[in-house]
Amino acid sequence: MSELSEYLKEKEQEQVNQEVHWNKVRDEWIQTVGNFLVLIKSWLADEIQDGLIQIEECTEVIDEEHLGSYSVSSLKLHAIGKVLSLRPVGRLIIGAQGRVDLESQSSGERIILLYLSAEEGWVYLPNNERVNYPKLSQSVFKELIKGLLS
Amino acid sequence: MSQLQEAYNWHLIAKENHKTILRILDKDPSLFPGDAIYIGYPAAHAKEMLLTAFQEYQDLSIISFVSIFERIVLDNLLTVASNCKAGEQDAFSRATVEYALRNPERWHFNDILDLYKTLVPAALVGEIKQIYQYRNWVAHGKNSPKPYSIDPKSVYQRLAEFLNEADIAL
Numbered sequence: 286m287s288e289l290s291e292y293l294k295e296k297e298q299e300q301v302n303q304e305v306h307w308n309k310v311r312d313e314w315i316q317t318v319g320n321f322l323v324l325i326k327s328w329l330a331d332e333i334q335d336g337l338i339q340i341e342e343c344t345e346v347i348d349e350e351h352l353g354s355y356s357v358s359s360l361k362l363h364a365i366g367k368v369l370s371l372r373p374v375g376r377l378i379i380g381a382q383g384r385v386d387l388e389s390q391s392s393g394e395r396i397i398l399l400y401l402s403a404e405e406g407w408v409y410l411p412n413n414e415r416v417n418y419p420k421l422s423q424s425v426f427k428e429l430i431k432g433l434l435s
Numbered sequence: 436m437s438q439l440q441e442a443y444n445w446h447l448i449a450k451e452n453h454k455t456i457l458r459i460l461d462k463d464p465s466l467f468p469g470d471a472i473y474i475g476y477p478a479a480h481a482k483e484m485l486l487t488a489f490q491e492y493q494d495l496s497i498i499s500f501v502s503i504f505e506r507i508v509l510d511n512l513l514t515v516a517s518n519c520k521a522g523e524q525d526a527f528s529r530a531t532v533e534y535a536l537r538n539p540e541r542w543h544f545n546d547i548l549d550l551y552k553t554l555v556p557a558a559l560v561g562e563i564k565q566i567y568q569y570r571n572w573v574a575h576g577k578n579s580p581k582p583y584s585i586d587p588k589s590v591y592q593r594l595a596e597f598l599n600e601a602d603i604a605l
Contacts, residue, residue: 379475
């Protein structure tokens with residue numbers, strides 16, 4: 286094999302390695318959302334068991350550049366006559382690897398939840414804060430829900 | 436390097452940055468820092484915002500180029516007028532030039548451009564007037580319909596060409 290051929294093969298392989306595998310990105314995102322919603326349900330298990338919160342499983346269709354159109358799970362939480370939705374917005378998000386909005390359907394108030402990475406997990410975006418996003422935990426999430434229902 | 440060339444170089448650097456940001460946005464928008472003003476926005480939305488901001492930036496670049504050009508031309512005209520005054524023997528002619536020199540900021544720039552028709556092809560003077568019209572449209576808040584489309588590169592080229600034809604150092 287000539288030096289040029291070797292060089293071209295090497296470059297070709299580099300390009301393949303650098304290529305973003307969008308299908309994989311999309312499938313991982315769908316899985317991440319699914320896992321997140323399972324986690325949310327586990328955080329609210331007591332309230333669900335006591336009948337204080339009812340869960341409605343839904344599906345959203347999202348269309349994103351590179352990822353195309355895809356279906357992903359979402360949730361509606363019914364409590365004290367109000368409805369909160371947990372709606373995935375997309376995977377290709379500035380500064381994050383995904384976004385889900387927690388929204389009150391009656392007031393329209395919305396809290397942005399960002400998935401930073403597998404290591405950093407989920408955070409929420411406070412209104413006037415641009416750094417040190419609070420990490421999402423069971424207690425934080427319950428506080429957010431209380432705020433939206435009040 | 437002249438002020439006009441410097442301003443154009445800054446513009447080119449900012450343009451490169453813009454392209455790089457768009458490329459990152461396209462490849463992996465999660466790489467943006469946590470304090471980015473559009474944190475949490477979908478990439479497609481942020482892209483639209485970036486493109487709008489860049490268009491505004493291009494217009495501001497044009498304002499900057501034209502302002503520098505205006506200053507260079509006015510300075511040149513003041514030099515020419517001062518030289519005329521120095522060589523003028525007749526008192527009335529000298530007073531007339533003196534009067535003109537007293538209020539250069541009141542001169543109409545379109546009239547000034549016409550003076551250069553003896554040195555610069557009329558078509559190029561016409562193009563500079565159009566650029567000036569575009570500059571005014573931006574500077575006055577874009578309240579009327581856009582006169583026409585123009586980009587910073589061609590504005591810089593036209594302005595530099597004018598200065599070159601008029602034998603004014605860039």
